[in-house]
Amino acid sequence: MSEPLIRLEDALAVCLDDLVQGASPAQSLARFPEYAAELAPLLQVAARAQTQPPPALSAGGRVRGRERMHAVLTQRPAGSGWLRAWVTGLAGAIILLALAAGAWLSWPGREQHLGGRSTAQPAAPSLTASATPSPTITATLTVENSPTPFLSPSPTSRTAPVTVPAAATSGPTLSAAPASVPMGSAMPGEPAIPTGTAPAADEEPVAAPTLQPSETATRSPEMSPEESGTTEPAETREPARPSATATPRPESAATRSEQASGAPAPSAARPAEQSEATPALGERLPAPSAPDGDDRATPSPTDRPLEAV
Amino acid sequence: MQDVCGDAEMIALISAAQRGDPKAYDQLYNLYSDKLFRYLYLRLGEREPAEDLMAEVFVRLIRMLPRYRINSSRPVAAFSAWLYRIAANLLTDHYRRLHFRRHADLADQGEFADNGPSPHQQAEAGEAATDVWAAVSQLGAEQQAVVLYRFAEQCSLVEAADLMGKSTGAVKALQHRALANLRRLLASKKDLL
Numbered sequence: 414m415s416e417p418l419i420r421l422e423d424a425l426a427v428c429l430d431d432l433v434q435g436a437s438p439a440q441s442l443a444r445f446p447e448y449a450a451e452l453a454p455l456l457q458v459a460a461r462a463q464t465q466p467p468p469a470l471s472a473g474g475r476v477r478g479r480e481r482m483h484a485v486l487t488q489r490p491a492g493s494g495w496l497r498a499w500v501t502g503l504a505g506a507i508i509l510l511a512l513a514a515g516a517w518l519s520w521p522g523r524e525q526h527l528g529g530r531s532t533a534q535p536a537a538p539s540l541t542a543s544a545t546p547s548p549t550i551t552a553t554l555t556v557e558n559s560p561t562p563f564l565s566p567s568p569t570s571r572t573a574p575v576t577v578p579a580a581a582t583s584g585p586t587l588s589a590a591p592a593s594v595p596m597g598s599a600m601p602g603e604p605a606i607p608t609g610t611a612p613a614a615d616e617e618p619v620a621a622p623t624l625q626p627s628e629t630a631t632r633s634p635e636m637s638p639e640e641s642g643t644t645e646p647a648e649t650r651e652p653a654r655p656s657a658t659a660t661p662r663p664e665s666a667a668t669r670s671e672q673a674s675g676a677p678a679p680s681a682a683r684p685a686e687q688s689e690a691t692p693a694l695g696e697r698l699p700a701p702s703a704p705d706g707d708d709r710a711t712p713s714p715t716d717r718p719l720e721a722v
Numbered sequence: 723m724q725d726v727c728g729d730a731e732m733i734a735l736i737s738a739a740q741r742g743d744p745k746a747y748d749q750l751y752n753l754y755s756d757k758l759f760r761y762l763y764l765r766l767g768e769r770e771p772a773e774d775l776m777a778e779v780f781v782r783l784i785r786m787l788p789r790y791r792i793n794s795s796r797p798v799a800a801f802s803a804w805l806y807r808i809a810a811n812l813l814t815d816h817y818r819r820l821h822f823r824r825h826a827d828l829a830d831q832g833e834f835a836d837n838g839p840s841p842h843q844q845a846e847a848g849e850a851a852t853d854v855w856a857a858v859s860q861l862g863a864e865q866q867a868v869v870l871y872r873f874a875e876q877c878s879l880v881e882a883a884d885l886m887g888k889s890t891g892a893v894k895a896l897q898h899r900a901l902a903n904l905r906r907l908l909a910s911k912k913d914l915l
Binding site: 421422423425426429430433454455457458459461462463465467468469470471474475477478479481482483485486489 | 742744747748751755756759760763764769770773776777780781784785853854855858869870872873874876878879894895897898901902904905908
C-alpha cells in the first residue's frame with residue numbers, strides 16, 4: 414500500500430473549508446476516501462458547531478457595555494493621549510524645578526556651600542594692641558579684617574591710637590604688652606567704619622579718649638554681624654579674654670564708661686587666679702571658629718573679651 | 723471573517739476612534755462586541771462575567787487605542803488580533819483575581835481539559851447535553867479559539883492563524899485535536915444521558 418499523498422490534518426482542513434463553503438460532509442469525504450473513517454465523526458462535530466448558533470450577547474448586556482463605553486468616553490477629554498501625557502509631564506517637571514530652586518535660594522547656608530566651606534569661612538579679624546607704660550598710656554589698636562569671598566574681597570585694616578590718662582590706670586603696674594588678639598565676632602548695631610581707610614596717627618582717634626575696652630577693644634569696627642559670619646557663643650570666646658591686671662576703682666574711666674553703658678562690671682575685679690588662667694597679652698590666640706552653619710548666633714553684650722585697663 | 727469591514731474602512735475607523743470620535747467607537751463596538759462576548763463566554767462558561775469582561779475590553783480599548791499603530795498591510799486582522807489579546811489579558815486578570823486556576827492552567831497548556839467543568843457549566847451541560855458550545859467551553863484555550871474562529875466566526879485557516887499568531891500548519895493540527903476532543907466530550911455526555 415502506498416503512502417497517502419496528504420496528511421490527515423491537511424485533509425481535515427480541506428474538508429472544513431468545504432463545509433464553510435456550504436458543502437455537505439458526505440461530499441467532502443468523497444474527496445479523501447482513505448481517511449473517510451477518521452474524518453467522518455470529526456466532520457459531523459464540525460457541522461454541528463456550524464449549524465448551532467454560538468452563544469450571543471444579550472440585549473441588556475449589549476446596552477450596558479455600550480453605556481459603560483460612552484461613560485468612559487465622556488470622562489476622557491478629546492485630544493491626543495501622547496500630547497496630554499507630554500504636557501502633563503512637562504508641567505510637573507517645571508513645578509518640581511521651581512520648588513527646588515525656591516528651596517535652594519531660601520537655604521541659609523547657600524553662600525557657604527557655593528564658595529566651598531574652606532573659602533567661605535571668613536578668617537577672623539585680628540586686633541593688635543600695643544601699649545607703652547608711661548604716665549599717659551598710648552595704645553595703638555590695629556584691626557585687620559581678612560577678606561571674605563562674598564562681602565569684602567580685599568583685606569581691610571584699621572589703626573587707631575588710644576590714649577589713656579595715667580590717672581585712670583592707677584595701680585601698681587599695667588601689663589599691656591603688645592598683643593594680638595584675634596577677633597571672633599562682631600557686635601550687632603556697631604557703627605560701621607569705612608573699610609580700607611585707616612586714619613593717620615595724628616588724626617582724631619576713632620575710639621574714645623578713655624579706653625572703653627568693652628567696646629573698642631573687642632569689636633571689629635568694620636564688621637557688621639552679617640559680615641563676620643563667625644560669631645560664636647560667649648562660652649567659647651571666653652578664653653580669648655586677654656589678661657589685664659588692674660586694681661579696680663570706681664572712678665576709673667573704664668568703669669565709668671561701663672556703668673554708663675549699662676554693661677556689667679568688667680572682669681578686672683575678678684580674682685587673680687582667674688586672670689592668670691587667661692592668656693596674657695602678647696599671646697597669639699587661635700582664631701575662634703563658629704560651628705558649621707551657625708552664622709546667626711549673636712553674642713551678648715556681656716561677652717566682650719578684652720578687659721579694661 | 724464575517725461582519726468586518728474592509729481594510730480601508732478599518733483604517734479610517736481606527737483613525738477616527740484615535741481622534742476620539744464616539745461614532746467610530748460605536749461602530750467598533752457593533753463590529754466586535756458579539757465576537758468578543760463569544761470568545762469570553764466560551765472561556766468563562768458564564769454569561770454575566772463574560773458580558774462584564776466584554777465591556778471592560780472596550781474600556782481598555784479607549785485607553786489604549788491612541789497608542790495603537792495601524793498595520794497598513796493587514797489592518798483588520800491585526801486590529802482583531804489586538805482586541806482578542808486584550809480580552810485574553812483580561813481573562814488572565816480575572817482568573818488571577820478569582821484564584822481560579824483551572825482555566826489558567828488550560829491556557830498555559832492549551833490541552834484538553836481533564837478537570838471537570840464548573841457547577842454552572844455542569845448545569846448548562848445538563849440542560850443541553852448535546853450543545854456543542856457547552857462542550858467547546860470545556861476545551862483548552864487554544865482549541866476553544868480555533869473552534870470559535872473557524873466555525874462561529876467563519877474565518878479561513880489563514881485568518882485564524884493570523885488571529886492566533888500561529889502558522890497555518892499549527893492551526894491545522896490544533897483544529898484536528900480540538901474536533902477530536904469535542905467529539906469525545908459530546909459522546910461522553912450522550913452516554914451520561
